[in-house]
Amino acid sequence: MPELPEVETVRRDLAQVLVGRQIKAVEIRRAATVLGVSIAFRKKIIGARIKNVERRGKLLILLLSTGDALLFHLKMTGQLIFCNHKTVVAGGRNLPEIGALPNKWTHLLIKFDRGTLFFNDQRQFGYSRVVNKNEMEKIKAKYGVEPLSAQFKFAEFAKNLARRTTAIKALLMKQEFIAGIGNIYADEICFAAKVRPTRHANSLSLTEQRALFSAIKKILTSAIKFRGTTFSDYVDGAGKSGGFSKKLKVYDRAHKKCLRCGGIISKIRVGGRGTHFCTSCQK
DNA sequence: CTTCTTGTTACTGA
DNA sequence: ATCAGTAACAAGAA
Numbered sequence: 590m591p592e593l594p595e596v597e598t599v600r601r602d603l604a605q606v607l608v609g610r611q612i613k614a615v616e617i618r619r620a621a622t623v624l625g626v627s628i629a630f631r632k633k634i635i636g637a638r639i640k641n642v643e644r645r646g647k648l649l650i651l652l653l654s655t656g657d658a659l660l661f662h663l664k665m666t667g668q669l670i671f672c673n674h675k676t677v678v679a680g681g682r683n684l685p686e687i688g689a690l691p692n693k694w695t696h697l698l699i700k701f702d703r704g705t706l707f708f709n710d711q712r713q714f715g716y717s718r719v720v721n722k723n724e725m726e727k728i729k730a731k732y733g734v735e736p737l738s739a740q741f742k743f744a745e746f747a748k749n750l751a752r753r754t755t756a757i758k759a760l761l762m763k764q765e766f767i768a769g770i771g772n773i774y775a776d777e778i779c780f781a782a783k784v785r786p787t788r789h790a791n792s793l794s795l796t797e798q799r800a801l802f803s804a805i806k807k808i809l810t811s812a813i814k815f816r817g818t819t820f821s822d823y824v825d826g827a828g829k830s831g832g833f834s835k836k837l838k839v840y841d842r843a844h845k846k847c848l849r850c851g852g853i854i855s856k857i858r859v860g861g862r863g864t865h866f867c868t869s870c871q872k
Numbered sequence: 873c874t875t876c877t878t879g880t881t882a883c884t885g886a
Numbered sequence: 887a888t889c890a891g892t893a894a895c896a897a898g899a900a
Contacts, residue, residue, distance in 0.1 A: 590878060647879075665878050666897090712896050714879070755890060764880080772878060821877080821899095861892065862878070875900085882894085 591663040593736070593769025594812035595823050595831060596647050599669055602826025603706075604642040606671050607651065610701045611638045619696035622710065624718035633719045634659055634699070646732045646768030650725070658725045660718050661708065666822040667715030668694075673704040687828050711822060732768040736805050741767075747798045750790045757793065757801070758786035759860035767805070773818055773840045776865050778804045780839040780849075785871045786864050787857070811836065839865040 591599070615631045617623055623630045637653040644650065649669065651659040661669055672690060690707045691698060697708035697717055708717060720728065734741045753760055760766055761775045770778070779786045781804035784797050793801065817823060817831030820841070824830055838848050842865060843856035852869025 592879095662879085664880075711898075712878085714896065753889085759890085762879090860890095863876085877897100877899090878895105880895095882892105884890100884892085886889085886891105 590665050590771055590773060590820060591667065591817075591823050592647060592771035592774050593644075593809055594774070594833065595817035595825075596644050596649055596663065596769070597813050598817045598831065599663075599826045600642050600644045600649055603649075603651075603669065603671060606673075606704065606826070607639040607642060607701075607706070609638060610704075612636065612699055613702060614700040616698040616700070617696075618691075618698070619713070622696035622708065622713070622716055624716050630717075630719055633657055645729050645735070646764050647771070648728070648732075657719050657721055660720060660728075662716055664710070664712065664714035664716075666711040668707070668709040668822065668824050668828075669826060670707045670709070670824065670828045671704055671826055672707065672828075686830055687824060690828075732764055733766045734768065736767050736769060737809055741806070743799065743802050746802050747795075750793055750798055750801075753790040755790055756786060756859050757784060757788045757790045758862075758864060760790045761805075762860070762862075769809070770805070772862050772864075773820065773837070774808055774812065776840045777838060778808050779866060780871060781808055783871050786859050786866055839867065841865070 612634050615635055617627050620627050634653065637655045639651050640654055641652040643652060647662065649661040653659055663669065670690065692709065694709040694711045695707050696710055699706040758775045758779055761770050761778060776786065782797065782800040784801055812818060812833040815832035815836060816825055818833040818837065819830040839854055842854045845854050847854055847867040847870060850867065850870040852867045854865055855868045856863060856865050858864060
């Protein structure tokens with residue numbers, strides 16, 4: 590599922606190929622994928638140039654020359670893939686890992702002079718929308734601290750943990766608290782910090798708080814380096830799978846041996862989500 | 873057929 | 887007002 594490292598990988602890929610390009614045409618195949626009125630969406634973005642590509646949490650932001658922002662949320666199965674016209678094959682653009690584009694899950698196409706941005710989404714939870722500067726600031730403000738930014742500081746993190754009673758994993762996934770962590774990385778972060786996902790946030794010792802703080806940065810940074818995790822549908826901006834899947838230590842390893850201590854990985858539900866942890870070395 | 877998967881939000885209750 | 891917990895959403899895989 591696209592979490593911070595996956596969205597960041599797509600952001601970097603798209604920034605390289607989209608900045609400076611002008612939107613020439615838009616094809617909306619599924620109206621519900623575009624929030625608001627389709628005609629207005631089209632009118633606002635056609636002719637605009639892409640000034641920059643940003644990310645806030647799991648939200649991808651294309652800044653336009655008009656001052657508006659074109660947003661994409663991939664939710665669980667969204668893909669955002671750019672193809673130039675050199676890869677044209679019969680019926681579409683052919684990519685080695687996902688086949689020809691557009692396909693039956695392509696809901697939106699943004700067309701440039703040489704190339705097209707395809708928005709695919711099997712589960713149809715993902716969306717695109719256009720917002721003005723004011724709306725953009727409001728949306729950004731709702732998210733919590735970016736864990737890989739200089740604003741993510743231990744003192745404030747520890748203070749916030751101490752005043753919360755909820756399970757630590759549920760807190761890690763709360764976007765208003767920290768932006769960008771989802772189910773896979775929450776499990777991996779707890780494992781790296783040797784903390785059980787069920788522990789109440791306010792029960793962590795100073796040592797555990799520190800371990801968690803550094804695990805957040807370490808796991809997310811490493812996942813970006815390996816271009817994200819492909820569990821089911823995620824691909825990068827060029828349609829390729831992520832390399833962090835091979836680095837996962839606990840996620841989807843129920844009943845298997847712990848790679849650190851040899852204990853058994855257990856699977857339970859925390860906050861309504863499948864949760865994996867080692868019964869021996871996560872205290 | 874049932875059960876499981878997840879990011880986000882709406883809703884409930886404290 | 888703030889916090890915590892859960893159901894709902896969609897569609898496909900097993």
